[in-house]
Amino acid sequence: MNWIKIVVFAIAVLVFNGCQQNSSKQNISKEEYSIPKGSYQRNIKGVVSIETFDHYSRSLKRGYGFYISPKTLVTNLDLIKGSYKVKVAIVGTDDYNEAAGYTAYDIDKNLVILKTWTENLNYLHLDRSIKSIPDSIAGLYRKSRKIYAPKFAVDKSEKQDSIKKYRLSKGSYGGQPAFTYLHHLLGIIQTQKEGKEKVSYLVPSSEIMALSKKQMKEPVSVYELRTKTNKVYPSYKSIKGFRIKTSMGNIDIKLYNQTPKFRDNFIKLVSDQFYDSLLVHRVLKNFLIQTGAADSKYAAKDDVVGWQGPGYMLETNVVPGLFHKRGAVAASKLPPERNPKDRSDGSQFYIVAGRVFNAEELKDIEKEKGIKFTQKQIATYGSVGGAPHLDGDYTVFGEVTRGMDVVDKIAGVKTYAVDRPVKDIRVYSIEILK
DSSP states (O other), rough: OOHHHHHHHHHHHHHHHHHHHHHHHHHGGGGGGOOOOOOOHGGGGGGEEEEETTTOOEEEEEEEEEEEEEEEEEEEEHHHTOEEEEEEEEEEEOOOOOEEEEEEEEEETEEEEEEEEEESSSSOOTTTTSSSOOOOEEEEEEEEEEEEEEEEHHHHHHEEETTTTEEEEOOTTTTTTTEETTEEEEEEEOOOOOOOOOEEEEEEHHHHOOOHOOOOSOOGGGGGGGGOOOOOOOOHHHHOOEEEETTTTTEEEETTTTTTHHHHHHHHHTTTTTTTEEOOOEETTOOOOOOOOGGGGEEEEOOOOOOOOOOOOEEEOTTTTTTOOOEEEEOOOGGGGGOOOEEEESSOOOEEEEOOHHHHHHHHHHHTTTTTOHHHHHHHHHHHHHHHHGTTTTTTEEEEEEEEHHHHHHHHSOOEEEEEEESSOOEEEEEEEO
C-alpha cells in the first residue's frame, strides 16, 4: 500500500504548487501560459544592443531593442530620433551592423520598428494569446556571459488607458523585452523621467503587434524621424520674442519672419527645452558669443565641445537686407571638411558683439569677398558696428532687443585655446515672450 501513499502525496504537492502559482498570477488563464515559449537562453539571442550616431559617425546614444521577425526589430523611438545612423548587435557580441531604416513608428507610444540588412532567426514571437498582464514580470539581459532575469512587480493602478502602459516597481533598461516566468514575451520596457526620478513602464506586445501591421514595404532613413512630431508648438504670431537667461544675465531677442524655417525651428527647440543648461561654449573676444551645442550640457572642463547639434542641419538662407550688424543673431556652421553641403547647424547660433568699421575697411572686405554693401549696411557698420566680413556666408535670423550689455560682458571674458570661456557660462533656459 506504500505506492498508494506516494501517489496521494504527489497529488497533494501538485495541488499545493498549483495554488501557489495561481496566487501569483492573478487574472491569467491557464491556456495563456500552458506552453513555455522557449527559454531565456534562446530569447537572449533576439535582444540587441543599439548605438546611434550623428552625421560624422560620433556616438550619440546607446540602448536596447529586440527582433520581432527575421529582419525587423522594435525599440523606443526616443533612442533613435535625432540620429543619422543606427547600428545593432546581438547582446553579448560586438558584431554591429547598420540598420536599413525604419518601417513604422508611433510617437505617442514611443515605439519604432527598424529593418536590418542581416537576418536573425532567433526573433521573439509576439504572443497573440496573451490577454492580460500578470502581477510580476521578468526582464532579460546578459552580463559577463551570464543571463539575468530580474523580477519586477507590475502596478496596474497606474495603467494609462490610451497608451496601455503599466508602471513597474523599479527601474530597468529601456528597450529591453519583458517576459512571464514561462518565457512568454509580454512587451517592451520604457523609462521616462518624472521629476528627479526615472520610472520604468511596460508597453504590452499588443501595442507592438498593432504597430507592426502598419509597416511600410520599404525602409526609410532614420534621419527622417528627426522632424516627426505630433506636438502642437506655439504660433510665431503669438510670440513677441525670447529671453535667454544666462549665468551672466538676460538677453532678449526677436526673430525675423523672412527666415521662417529658422524661426519655426527655434520655436520648436525652445518649446522642447533643448537649450536648457547648455554652455555659451565659444567666445571670440569683442566679436561674438555662441551657444546651442548639445555636447556642452554635461561637458567637463577640458572637453572639446561644439560639434553636436540636434541631429540635423538646415539649408543656409542668406536674405538680402538681413546682415551682421551689432546684436544680430545668426546660425553657425561646422567647418567645410565636415559640412560639404554648406548647411547651417540645427541648433547652434551666435550673437554679434562686433565693432565699428571705417570706409576703408569696408571697401577691403567688399574687394576680398566680391560683394557690394548697401548704403544701409555701410551706415550701420560705420556707426553701430557689427561683423561685415560674415555677410553672405551665414543665415541671420534675428536680433537682440535688450541685453547687449550682457552680450558685451560675455564677449569680454577670458578664454583658452578652443575659444571656450575659462569659467563656464551657462544658458539656464530660454523663455518665450508673448
